[in-house]
Amino acid sequence: MDELARCAAEARACRLCEAELPLGPRPVLRVSPTARLLIIGQAPGTRVHASGIPWDDASGERLRAWMGVESDTFYDESRIAILPMGLCYPGVLPKGGDRPPMKICAPIWHPRLLPLMPAIKLTLVIGTYAQARLLGPGPMTAHVANFRAFLPALLPLPHPSWRTIGWQARNPWFDADLLPELRARVARTLG
Template sequence: MEDLLCKIRDCRVCSAHLPLGPRPIVEANKNSRIVLISQAPGRIVHETGIAWNDQSGKKLREWLDVDKSTFYNTDNFAILPMGFCYPGKGKTGDLPPRKECAPLWHEEVWKELENTRLKILIGSYAANYYLGKKSNLTQKVQEYEQFLPDYWTIPHPSPVNRFWRSKNPWFEEQIVPQLQRKVKEILSR
């Protein structure tokens, strides 16, 4: 696994398209129990080199009900974005993840993981890649049980996504407590 992570971190496939240059962000070990599959690192994460080291990460840890030491322990959580590098700024947030990363690297990472109990799909890019585009993100979040035991879809925790959360209060009221129970159950084994 370490050799593979080094290869990913050295990847320069799409460097010509990255405004701040390549800095692939990925964390895992063969025993990671929960894999967090999201879109791409933001600017702050790119600058610090620490995954989910921003307001989105703070909200995600709140939703998962874990502290930083639990979150950053790769025995607990692997971090596998759809795009490993910061893609740049768009009109209403960051640009979409680069399309080269997931097809190039995800399957290789899955081959190395031996103890995964749950894959949390964070946002529409991850959900559409792994579950298809037949339904929208809201439907996938509402119908999370139909994708268990393998996948659990949640919205992206970015502050930019606050409008989705305000229109869908059921997510934090009903789904988040169930997600927290599932995470606790997996991490306590």
């Protein structure tokens, strides 16, 4: 087993937050030493927790449409790695909606796994939690509107949930400017 496979196996066996996770630990990640594109999102929802397949939901369908890729490409681990800010489903907030990713997760696993994926050329930085870690403080809309400043290595995106439909309508530059750039860069990165 190579170092990345060993580290991924350790991550999949992680139980550090067991006492705080309502459905228990089930780390969901996809990593490969040959992957050229990396997706860093938020944390699994209940459906992904059940299936163990990242972005296996309506948000994933929207993300694939934004990227211009089909499922077989999206789930080709040798080309696309997926490493969320929290690897396990965190539960729900009292007022509704999922809790934030577990705070300790990314600081533990990202620095161990990311250096073992030297082929990554483009990272999609999805949602406020990933953007706070990789891009620094600031509102999501400002990060995404300023996407050219982070290229060619990083490309910020909103979380592609149903809540983003209204945001997309209010920010027409996203469809007009960012999505064509995203699709072109994804295609070029994946070869």
